[in-house]
Amino acid sequence: METLDNMFVSNWSNVRSSVPPSYIQPIENRPGNVISSSCKAIPVIDFGGHDRDYIAKYILKASEEFGFFQVSKITTTSLSHSLYIFRMLLISEVVGKYTQELRKLGLKILELLCEGIGLDQEYFCGELVENPALTAHHYPPCPNPSLTLGVVKHRDPSIITILLQDEKVHGLQVHKDGEWIEVEPIPNAFVVNIGLLLQIISNGRLIGAEHRVVTNSSTPRTSVAYFIYPSPESIIEPSKDLVNENNAPIYKSMTFGEFRMNFFNKGANIEAELLS
Ligand SMILES: O=C(O)CCC(=O)C(=O)O
Numbered sequence: 001m002e003t004l005d006n007m008f009v010s011n012w013s014n015v016r017s018s019v020p021p022s023y024i025q026p027i028e029n030r031p032g033n034v035i036s037s038s039c040k041a042i043p044v045i046d047f048g049g050h051d052r053d054y055i056a057k058y059i060l061k062a063s064e065e066f067g068f069f070q071v072s073k074i075t076t077t078s079l080s081h082s083l084y085i086f087r088m089l090l091i092s093e094v095v096g097k098y099t100q101e102l103r104k105l106g107l108k109i110l111e112l113l114c115e116g117i118g119l120d121q122e123y124f125c126g127e128l129v130e131n132p133a134l135t136a137h138h139y140p141p142c143p144n145p146s147l148t149l150g151v152v153k154h155r156d157p158s159i160i161t162i163l164l165q166d167e168k169v170h171g172l173q174v175h176k177d178g179e180w181i182e183v184e185p186i187p188n189a190f191v192v193n194i195g196l197l198l199q200i201i202s203n204g205r206l207i208g209a210e211h212r213v214v215t216n217s218s219t220p221r222t223s224v225a226y227f228i229y230p231s232p233e234s235i236i237e238p239s240k241d242l243v244n245e246n247n248a249p250i251y252k253s254m255t256f257g258e259f260r261m262n263f264f265n266k267g268a269n270i271e272a273e274l275l276s
């Protein structure tokens with residue numbers, strides 16, 4: 001009989017010499033070769049080193065092309081301080097401080113993206129960003145990384161997601177033009193990705209890119225994701241300010257509650273459900 005200890009995924013690497021059958025992915029989903037050429041790298045922007053206009057243009061371009069970018073060298077002292085302690089200990093007071101700082105960063109990024117696509121800068125200040133959630137992931141070493149995935153291919157059901165990756169361990173990959181691109185771990189940088197909700201609101205201009213996490217056989221990996229979600233009653237639809245007779249809405253209107261139900265029922269097939 002399995003002991004309680006052996007049932008924790010995080011302890012498997014000590015006790016399992018093979019991947020449990022329920023974790024083995026169908027052949028078409030298993031990790032294959034990954035592109036790591038610099039022309040296909042996920043864009044990185046130094047938040048401390050450029051003026052506002054440059055940053056706004058850069059993150060708009062990255063969000064249109066990749067749906068992903070990284071922000072490095074964020075100068076707020078309180079964020080680097082809370083990031084430092086956050087890595088040390090995950091207690092409620094620190095989590096509170098960390099999420100406050102991430103909320104500020106998230107709203108700043110949304111403000112800049114709004115500016116870029118032609119939405120009011122205050123578009124994301126009410127119920128559309130009211131319900132954030134913080135999730136920690138732990139990926140233990142895996143006996144056979146070629147058979148399985150840490151997280152299967154998905155788009156986030158969020159407005160945007162801000163992810164703190166492990167400082168050294170690779171794992172996150174983004175799907176672009178039929179290839180998987182690695183998101184290089186950069187110490188103290190955050191990975192930002194456009195969620196499916198912002199793809200809808202921008203009427204398809206910004207990409208809620210597919211991504212997945214691969215495992216490795218030697219080093220555990222931990223990541224912390226901050227998802228910006230709306231309240232369940234919020235209406236999710238292409239913004240009225242972005243559609244007109246030449247640019248018809250390509251997505252239906254639904255509440256976030258309905259969207260979430262569809263998302264969890266339909267999984268990867270949700271796109272068809274969203275189109276108008
Ligand atoms: O662990 C990661 O790097 C990403 C996790 C992820 O994609 C998610 O939580 O939606």
Ligand SMILES: [Fe+2]
Pocket residue numbers: 154155156211
């Ligand atoms: Fe994700």
